[in-house]
Amino acid sequence: MLLTEAHRKLDRKKAAKPPVPAGDKRLVILDTFMKRQQFRGDALIEVLHKAQELFGFLDDGLLLYVAKSLKLPPSRVYGVATFYHFFTLKPQGEHTCVVCLGTACYVKGADKIMAAIEQRAGIKSGETTPDNKLSLVTARCIGACGIAPAVVYDGAVAAKQTPAVALQSLEKLLAAPCNSKT
Numbered sequence: 616m617l618l619t620e621a622h623r624k625l626d627r628k629k630a631a632k633p634p635v636p637a638g639d640k641r642l643v644i645l646d647t648f649m650k651r652q653q654f655r656g657d658a659l660i661e662v663l664h665k666a667q668e669l670f671g672f673l674d675d676g677l678l679l680y681v682a683k684s685l686k687l688p689p690s691r692v693y694g695v696a697t698f699y700h701f702f703t704l705k706p707q708g709e710h711t712c713v714v715c716l717g718t719a720c721y722v723k724g725a726d727k728i729m730a731a732i733e734q735r736a737g738i739k740s741g742e743t744t745p746d747n748k749l750s751l752v753t754a755r756c757i758g759a760c761g762i763a764p765a766v767v768y769d770g771a772v773a774a775k776q777t778p779a780v781a782l783q784s785l786e787k788l789l790a791a792p793c794n795s796k797t
């Protein structure tokens with residue numbers, strides 16, 4: 616898609632909401648971070664970093680939310696997110712699995728969970744399976760350290776995961792119809 620088309624599409628989505636289910640604390644953490652930056656537009660890159668750290672990737676709903684909060688045109692936010700290689704936009708897979716590799720999750724075995732999922736899916740973090748079924752993403756603290764290690768399956772945060780539990784959840788995820796929320 617041409618960037619200008621993408622900008623227009625994004626500008627039209629005025630009613631889009633951030634991709635979080637009720638009770639998801641990630642948006643509260645992002646709000647607190649933006650508040651600390653006094654909702655300054657020139658803090659955009661830091662805010663996008665924080666958003667990606669929390670969600671694993673930046674999809675349209677999240678970009679619009681940031682644009683609205685910082686009072687910036689969505690096209691500017693989208694432009695920055697697509698310009699820098701370190702930002703990841705919404706993965707292409709029908710389903711998305713975000714493994715938190717923040718410190719609290721890591722010390723409780725998140726690396727083993729990631730290894731098990733990578734082996735099962737045959738892809739590495741940041742990749743999508745060739746059949747487009749699954750995208751695997753890494754986050755650095757999703758704000759759920761109390762239930763570490765945490766994994767987010769199609770936007771739903773799952774607590775205290777183990778490699779075996781994660782693989783079971785993954786099978787269920789892949790068997791479920793496509794979830795377009797994330």
Ligand code: FES
Nearest residue numbers: 715717720759760
């Ligand atoms: S480190 Fe994983 S939720 Fe905080």
